[in-house]
Amino acid sequence: MTTPDDQSPTPPPPAPVAKDRVYRSPMGLAGGVLLLVIVCWLGFDALFKGEGRTPWLALAGMILVVPLVAAFTLRPAVFAGPDRLRVRNPFRVVTLPWGEVAALRSGFSNEVVAKSGTKYQLWAVPVSLRARKRAARRQERAAAEAARGPAGRIGAGGLGSGGPGLGGFGLRGADTGPTRAETDKVMDDLRDLLETRGQANTAQGEPTVRWAYEIMAPAVAGAVLLAILLAVG
Structure with a gap:
């Protein structure tokens, strides 16, 4: 029989992992869905009802256009975590530890500046x-x-005394309404994270850049196929 002294203390539960804040453009998402619906509607109509080379041209056009529309409307997003900033732009994904972020700038576009001097535009946070x-x-x-x-x-x-006036x-x-643009509020949030997490030990490291071959490859294939079909006549 064990006594209370023989029992080992229960380890404390692990601290919950903070989720990344995700910023996207609602107008970009809505416009992208609308464009994809139109492209697919016209493309499939030509693909199944067209004659001669029309179905092949429609197929090549869809292979080219659909990835590009998705890349510029649905894909862009900014993921702000406690240790790093991940920027998903149309053709590449940039991961910057907060310790490598020099500044977040807002002008005619919103961008993040790495300590190396490289600038990356935030496609998901457009300036209005x-x-x-x-x-x-x-x-x-x-x-x-x-x-x-x-x-x-x-x-x-x-009326001065609390009346309805x-x-x-x-x-x-x-x-009535906000006294600061929504995208400027997003940049304020990112600057707050940079200020509070920039010196953290877990927020250090090297920036990484990954090209979005899953978008580029089908778009290039569609462009090549479309060029061949137009050249052959």
Whole structure:
């Protein structure tokens, strides 16, 4: 019979592994699905109902177009984990430990800069200048309203004493909404991860780049087949 002193202590459960944050473009996904539906609909219609060389041309066109549409719309994604940033662009996958990331820049496009100086564009986080302008206008209106104080908000949500004012009739609709573009918020999240995890021991290593041959190979095959069919006449 064992005594409590003979029993070995139960090891603590392993710490849960943090999941990567995944960032993708909703508009890109929606546009990609729509384009694929149209391409497949037209392609299969020509493939099964066409005559002469039409089915072969349709097949070659689909082999060329479908991978390219998927590469530029469905494939791009950014995976941000506790130790590394993985950028999946149309034709390659770049893995950067946080210790190798020098900066995350936002201009006309969002990009990550490695300490070696190499820049990689974030296809999954496109810049919307229109969204930035809308957010900037909302931010300016919010700052102006805060500067005016309660008296300046009469007719913009209350009558100074908490009444419904004109805002109850929907006149504040133009002032509501985020004061920062969604893709800029994503970049802020990535910068926070870089700041907190950049010096971690587990976030060090060498960057890796892998080309997406699963996309490039069928696209090249479709292009070659299409060129042969057009050349033969």
